[in-house]
Amino acid sequence: MKKIITLSLMGAVLATGHAQARDYDTVRIGVDIPYVPMEYRTPDGTLTGFDIDLGNALCKQAELDCKWVIQGWDGIIPGLQARKFDAIMSSMTINDDRKKQILFSDPYMTPPSAWFTPKDSTISSPNEESLKGKSIGVQRGTVQDNYVTDHYGSNASIKRYATADDVAIDMEAGRLDIAFLDYPTGKAALVDSKSGQFKTVGEMLTEPKKYFGEGFGIAFRKRDRELAETFNKALAELKDNGTYNTLYTKYFPDAKAE
Amino acid sequence: MEQLSTLWQPLLDWMNGNDIFTPNTFAMYWTGLTNTVQLVFISLLIGLVLAVPLAIARGSRNQVLRKSIWFYTYLFRGTPLLIQLYLAYYGFAFIPGIQETWLWFFLDDPLYPALLAFTLNTAAYTTEIFHGSIQATPRGEIEAARAYGMSKAKMMRRIVLPSALRRALPAYGNEVIFMLHASAIAFVVSITDLTGAAYYIYARFYAPFAAFLFVAALYMVLSFSIQALFKYLEKRLLAHLKPAR
Numbered sequence: 001m002k003k004i005i006t007l008s009l010m011g012a013v014l015a016t017g018h019a020q021a022r023d024y025d026t027v028r029i030g031v032d033i034p035y036v037p038m039e040y041r042t043p044d045g046t047l048t049g050f051d052i053d054l055g056n057a058l059c060k061q062a063e064l065d066c067k068w069v070i071q072g073w074d075g076i077i078p079g080l081q082a083r084k085f086d087a088i089m090s091s092m093t094i095n096d097d098r099k100k101q102i103l104f105s106d107p108y109m110t111p112p113s114a115w116f117t118p119k120d121s122t123i124s125s126p127n128e129e130s131l132k133g134k135s136i137g138v139q140r141g142t143v144q145d146n147y148v149t150d151h152y153g154s155n156a157s158i159k160r161y162a163t164a165d166d167v168a169i170d171m172e173a174g175r176l177d178i179a180f181l182d183y184p185t186g187k188a189a190l191v192d193s194k195s196g197q198f199k200t201v202g203e204m205l206t207e208p209k210k211y212f213g214e215g216f217g218i219a220f221r222k223r224d225r226e227l228a229e230t231f232n233k234a235l236a237e238l239k240d241n242g243t244y245n246t247l248y249t250k251y252f253p254d255a256k257a258e
Numbered sequence: 259m260e261q262l263s264t265l266w267q268p269l270l271d272w273m274n275g276n277d278i279f280t281p282n283t284f285a286m287y288w289t290g291l292t293n294t295v296q297l298v299f300i301s302l303l304i305g306l307v308l309a310v311p312l313a314i315a316r317g318s319r320n321q322v323l324r325k326s327i328w329f330y331t332y333l334f335r336g337t338p339l340l341i342q343l344y345l346a347y348y349g350f351a352f353i354p355g356i357q358e359t360w361l362w363f364f365l366d367d368p369l370y371p372a373l374l375a376f377t378l379n380t381a382a383y384t385t386e387i388f389h390g391s392i393q394a395t396p397r398g399e400i401e402a403a404r405a406y407g408m409s410k411a412k413m414m415r416r417i418v419l420p421s422a423l424r425r426a427l428p429a430y431g432n433e434v435i436f437m438l439h440a441s442a443i444a445f446v447v448s449i450t451d452l453t454g455a456a457y458y459i460y461a462r463f464y465a466p467f468a469a470f471l472f473v474a475a476l477y478m479v480l481s482f483s484i485q486a487l488f489k490y491l492e493k494r495l496l497a498h499l500k501p502a503r
């Protein structure tokens with residue numbers, strides 16, 4: 001009899017443990033810095049960036065207490081599994097390989113890709129017509145490369161480089177008419193480091209998904225389905241009440257929010 | 259028969275289902291192939307034409323001429339081709355005001371700076387190959403030419419060069435193949451050569467084996483064709499050096 005009670009108690013504990021992983025009051029979020037403008041430290045040491053601000057806003061919305069944990073990229077998924085923190089919000093692109101390991105929230109943003117030209121360029125909106133016969137610089141094998149190759153490959157000359165800095169060098173030398181890069185990278189390599197020589201033109205792109213991917217998601221342990229739902233709900237609310245848009249334009253002033 | 263088709267089925271499925279070997283990627287490889295062949299062929303041709311007079315002048319009695327050509331070959335054989343390519347492509351582009359001159363027409367396109375670097379490099383090696391071969395001309399042949407009262411120019415044209423260039427053939431064949439393989443660095447200056455095409459396909463489909471093994475096979479076909487050509491030439495042109503049977 002005693003044995004049966006013990007067993008059923010154990011069963012009950014196991015069952016509840018399974019159905020409802022844990023109630024979180026404090027959520028620790030892992031982040032790898034620096035990746036400007038998504039997550040970095042200001043000169044006085046405070047953590048900031050789009051991920052950080054959005055993460056804090058989400059926690060406030062969901063009435064959770066959040067703490068950021070700095071973790072190098074290589075150990076960030078193992079760190080989540082080992083319970084060093086409960087979520088990852090670090091510009092992590094959602095993909096199938098990662099989905100096998102971890103649970104993703106709804107995508108909270110797709111990193112925009114942007115067109116860069118020399119300051120005095122006459123190209124104002126990149127399209128089939130205005131890019132005809134122009135030379136377009138891209139980083140080899142990136143989503144931007146694929147997009148440009150498929151759309152403009154037949155009537156513009158596409159030059160592929162190993163890094164965004166190589167693109168910047170050839171743009172400065174005058175060999176490139178326009179470059180198509182992931183916005184944070186291109187901004188750092190062209191607009192910020194060579195001040196006043198380059199500008200962004202046209203619309204930033206995050207669509208079609210076929211090229212630009214599903215975007216960044218917040219990662220959780222697979223069993224923490226409820227926590228992920230909480231974040232998804234909070235994200236939807238922030239998008240509705242305009243907080244999301246305010247944050248997005250703060251960090252990506254030239255881009256159109258999704 | 260039944261068994262054969264079950265054996266082939268996986269391969270057929272793979273051929274239909276794969277997205278790496280499609281008309282698009284073949285077009286990419288084709289561009290790469292034409293660029294590589296063009297680049298290597300033109301630079302070897304100009305290099306060869308330059309190397310013959312340079313090799314003759316390299317053995318000249320004129321100190322200044324001899325030393326300056328020695329210095330040129332020393333410089334180009336002493337530094338990596340990659341550095342020479344960077345200098346030709348990025349270096350010249352940053353000379354102030356060069357964008358305004360007619361030179362920019364050549365510098366704007368990555369193909370010309372690459373041609374310049376490759377040509378000067380192969381010319382340096384080929385000069386040394388030919389120079390060594392000219393030096394190794396048997397003394398007897400030169401004495402015989404002198405005995406016939408040939409002028410220096412005539413002797414060079416009729417006696418020294420024909421035999422020296424023939425003897426240089428095996429070493430020169432090596433240089434041609436080296437040049438083909440060395441041209442794989444052209445993609446760093448945004449030329450879509452064979453390696454550049456393979457790199458693009460690797461990066462797009464994350465398929466290193468498919469992309470690089472295929473391109474390695476293409477290089478191998480090119481190498482073997484060059485080897486076959488030189489083997490044929492050696493058989494024809496070096497027949498007189500074969501031991502008598």
